[in-house]
Amino acid sequence: MRICGICDVMTIEITLLGTGSPIPDPNRAGPSTLIRAGGQVLLIDCGRGVLQRMAAAGASANTLSALLLTHLHSDHIADLGDLLITRWVTTFRPDPPPLTIIGPPGTSEVVEATLRAFGHDIGYRIAHHADLTTPPPVEVREHTTGQVWDRDGVQITVAPTDHRPVTPTIGFRVEYADGSGTASVVLAGDTVPCDSLDALAAGAGALVHTVIRKDLIAALPQQRIRDICDYHSSVAEAAATAQRAGVGTLVLTHYVPAIAPGQEEQWRALAAAEFEGPIELGDDLHRVEVVAGG
Ligand SMILES: [Zn+2]
Ligand SMILES: [Zn+2]
Numbered sequence: 001m002r003i004c005g006i007c008d009v010m011t012i013e014i015t016l017l018g019t020g021s022p023i024p025d026p027n028r029a030g031p032s033t034l035i036r037a038g039g040q041v042l043l044i045d046c047g048r049g050v051l052q053r054m055a056a057a058g059a060s061a062n063t064l065s066a067l068l069l070t071h072l073h074s075d076h077i078a079d080l081g082d083l084l085i086t087r088w089v090t091t092f093r094p095d096p097p098p099l100t101i102i103g104p105p106g107t108s109e110v111v112e113a114t115l116r117a118f119g120h121d122i123g124y125r126i127a128h129h130a131d132l133t134t135p136p137p138v139e140v141r142e143h144t145t146g147q148v149w150d151r152d153g154v155q156i157t158v159a160p161t162d163h164r165p166v167t168p169t170i171g172f173r174v175e176y177a178d179g180s181g182t183a184s185v186v187l188a189g190d191t192v193p194c195d196s197l198d199a200l201a202a203g204a205g206a207l208v209h210t211v212i213r214k215d216l217i218a219a220l221p222q223q224r225i226r227d228i229c230d231y232h233s234s235v236a237e238a239a240a241t242a243q244r245a246g247v248g249t250l251v252l253t254h255y256v257p258a259i260a261p262g263q264e265e266q267w268r269a270l271a272a273a274e275f276e277g278p279i280e281l282g283d284d285l286h287r288v289e290v291v292a293g294g
Contacts, residue, residue, distance in 0.1 A: 203247070
């Protein structure tokens with residue numbers, strides 16, 4: 001349980017583990033976000049370099065409560081294999097519980113295929129270590145809507161997003177409640193504005209939204225790069241979603257292109273033109289605390 005020292009109320013802590021995109025960047029890991037709520041640790045997406053960023057944030061694969069996947073684009077699942085294997089080999093208690101993985105339909109197939117890809121490694125380790133007798137235990141749950149988690153005051157709800165032709169895709173709402181109030185964070189993933197995201201985000205304390213600068217990307221010569229404007233929100237569109245939904249704080253991540261040094265205020269201004277509340281953006285490991293009721 002984390003308590004805000006000043007106001008003595010419950011909080012949810014957001015850490016932007018990876019703020020990058022499919023384009024490798026020396027300073028930005030792939031898309032992934034860590035949520036800490038009531039002693040539970042949730043990882044949303046697991047892009048390139050996620051385990052190194054988790055280590056920097058004081059988290060580890062073997063203490064995760066669950067992995068939540070917004071969709072199955074490669075940049076959001078790039079290090080799934082590393083996560084599954086590392087959790088397995090660094091969990092030393094006998095009979096370790098399975099890692100809960102919640103994602104859209106297709107997630108089971110991806111997890112099974114990933115474990116198959118590491119089948120040789122899994123076989124080597126089972127042969128070598130007497131206390132490793134089974135492959136990495138996982139429990140995959142596929143959802144597109146509704147409540148998917150209710151444990152010790154933490155509830156998670158999912159709803160469809162619109163990242164077509166990538167389908168299905170989902171966003172998550174994490175709520176942490178006790179007698180003093182409810183803290184809430186919505187993770188939109190990659191999506192264009194849509195009614196179901198507006199509903200999922202309604203009144204949330206924070207909205208974590210992936211964004212691209214369509215004004216910059218649309219000017220590039222490669223059609224394949226320009227195509228990504230079709231199914232992502234611009235900074236202004238994400239901010240307009242936050243405004244419509246009446247969220248407390250807008251947290252931007254997954255910057256395409258990467259925010260150039262000194263350009264943060266330009267990005268912030270684009271969002272501020274559409275959203276009245278506080279706007280958070282920054283480098284990997286940027287943290288935001290969301291207070292109950294706020
Ligand atoms: Zn995507
Ligand atoms: Zn993406």
